[in-house]
Amino acid sequence: MKKFKASLTADYPFIADPEGQLLKLFDVKYPLFTVAKRITFVIGKDRKVLKVFEGSNALDPNHAINACMNY
Amino acid sequence: MMIPSVLLTSVLFTAPKIGDTAPDFTISDTAGLSHQLSKMVREGPVILAFFPKAFTGG
Numbered sequence: 698m699k700k701f702k703a704s705l706t707a708d709y710p711f712i713a714d715p716e717g718q719l720l721k722l723f724d725v726k727y728p729l730f731t732v733a734k735r736i737t738f739v740i741g742k743d744r745k746v747l748k749v750f751e752g753s754n755a756l757d758p759n760h761a762i763n764a765c766m767n768y
Numbered sequence: 769m770m771i772p773s774v775l776l777t778s779v780l781f782t783a784p785k786i787g788d789t790a791p792d793f794t795i796s797d798t799a800g801l802s803h804q805l806s807k808m809v810r811e812g813p814v815i816l817a818f819f820p821k822a823f824t825g826g
Binding site for chain 1: 784810818
């Protein structure tokens with residue numbers, strides 16, 4: 698995981714979630730399937746959800762970054 | 769075919785939506801540092817991205 702992070706030269710924290718703590722909390726699993734969705738949340742002040750990007754929209758981080766610029 | 773799948777998703781999928789309050793959490797990252805959502809949002813917007821099965825072929 699650390700190697701993977703370095704390979705992306707990402708300057709944000711990476712979280713491994715083997716127990717699915719965040720998955721369950723945010724309920725980003727399809728109940729009938731075992732796979733989780735690819736989903737990105739932009740969360741603002743007081744933990745208010747500002748934007749949600751799902752599926753192919755979640756692949757491009759620029760959507761989320763642009764959304765941040767507006768707040 | 770599009771409509772049933774949209775309905776199915778909206779009924780069964782209850783992740784936070786725009787305007788909802790995201791659940792708070794405290795979790796450690798790969799460097800061992802602890803992160804609490806309610807603290808991070810005070811400094812600016814937080815991007816929380818889920819990459820399911822990032823280390824598998826799936």
